[in-house]
Amino acid sequence: ETGVTQSPTHLIKTRGQQVTLRCSSQSGHNTVSWYQQALGQGPQFIFQYYREEENGRGNFPPRFSGLQFPNYSSELNVNALELDDSALYLCASSLDRRIETQYFGPGTRLLVL
């Protein structure tokens, strides 16, 4: 049990729609990172939020955006969904951006039809 929860667990959307995925960080963790894991692949870094501001970003287009709230919850928003966005989305919380303190949630599996 990592103390990191994600909702929903599964989601089906159609191409062109928008989706919001939610993450609740471990208490006291002021940093949240989001990863996309396509089937059969390792996770890929989307971005990180630290104290409610984007702190770093991977190679993902602007239609992937995020929010982090003072209560240690966060959101990943994806606009104009594409078929290739089908994946497991993982959030990970950590303390003060220190990767060695990072814990992952169970993920949200998104299917885009």
Next chain:
Amino acid sequence: AQSVTQLGSHVSVSEGALVLLRCNYSSSVPPYLFWYVQYPNQGLQLLLKYTSAATLVKGINGFEAEFKKSETSFHLTKPSAHMSDAAEYFCAVSRYSGGGADGLTFGKGTHLIIQP
């Protein structure tokens, strides 16, 4: 840029045998290295991490890994495999302890199969 190569997308061992999962990394600076395990339909669980202290790192469930700078490797081992070890294993590297510019860079994973 940093990268991780995991040799062998599938590794099969007998129950009770040695487990060896290979990981080589590329990093322009001294790296932070991690091994994660993922069971079906679950998130990632940290097995162990190297953060520039001891080069031999012990983790959970009897796993350990050795950081070898000269070989740019961080192989994962376990002396005796158990059926419950069957899972997907990911090696990951980061340039930073703090700072999130890159996040973690993961390998493609190795699927560990345990034969009874």
